[in-house]
Amino acid sequence: MTASSARAQGRPSATDHAAIERAAFALFAEQGFDETTMEDIARAVGVGRRTLFRYFPSKNDIPWGQFDESLEYFRRQLAAVPADVPLADAVHDGVVAFNRFDDAALDQHRFRMRLILTTPALQAHSAIKYEAWRRVIAEFVAQRLSLEPDGQLPRLVGHVSLALSVAAYEQWLDEPASSLTDLLDQGLSLLRTYAGSERLRP
Template sequence: MAASPTRSPGRPSVTDHAAIERAAFALFQEQGFDDTTMDHIARAVGVGKRTLFRYFPSKNDIPWGQFDQSLAHFSRQFDAVPPTTPLADAVHGCVVAFNTFDESARDQHRFRMRLILQTPALQAHSAIKYEAWRRVIAEYVARRLSLSAGDHLPRLVGHVSLAVSVAAYEQWLDEPASSVTDLLDEQLTALRTYLA
């Protein structure tokens, strides 16, 4: 098939978030996160830097993938919970479901989480992402309890859920044979048992 006359020879007609992530992760692994630039990634993908910025506003956003879409899905998961479901069960189930991924993506997800949790340059950016994730939970808890998302209890549930999730991921990174969803389920159950 003939190439489009408006496209440079050798340049792919389209790219996507996944292709950019794969190229970026390969570079991060090869030369380190700090030493990889957006120029390096753009060259590896075969696109201009301006095109790259349309997919990811910064290098720090790449390890987070399509996080805004994931958060929208997370919120929809809570919206789908029957109103008769106990609040703790709803939060527990949605947090585990949010962290469920296809087994074929395990290695890439492990590398993603290692970057997010262990790269000092990403910590400030990660705090912004964590806050958005906690807010989804706080807003759900607030709706269920007729409170404001900024009230103490909804905010606390968001923070505790994040802490349990981070602890599960840290354990998963240390124990490659483990399952992050099993660890999350166990730790959320243990916390609920302890608090009861």
């Protein structure tokens, strides 16, 4: 879920996804998510409202950053896993890697996830993003097991992986000194211990 992007030629150099996120997050922290408008964010960035909408279709999309691009990277990373790697290991490692961030990005990511997980106005929009994330895992599982992505097992692995991730994020937000990737790793390992990872082997 990175915020980097190539700047479009002809647009102000200070205007990109990352700059918009920083300005929006500052406003969200100062005056609240619900009270902040797209006009407020456009003024803070120094662009017109139309320009802002070229980067983010709605205010609800801003906390998610460049999520669609991150999902494409996630899909490519899973597809590149060698066939001899057990499916349980591939999903486990893929989920942990997807949620690994540089130390310098952790504070902003923590703010991002607190917004996503605790802001009522974002919940319906978040459900759409969650479904897209689960779908990446379900498609990977289905491909490895020669199943349909909407089949019970691929769908279940997607839902369980998301539930474990959300639980890890909630704990990470409650315990600032904890390691997000460690919490994810522990949660996924616990599931495999009690559910039996051999059931997810091709």
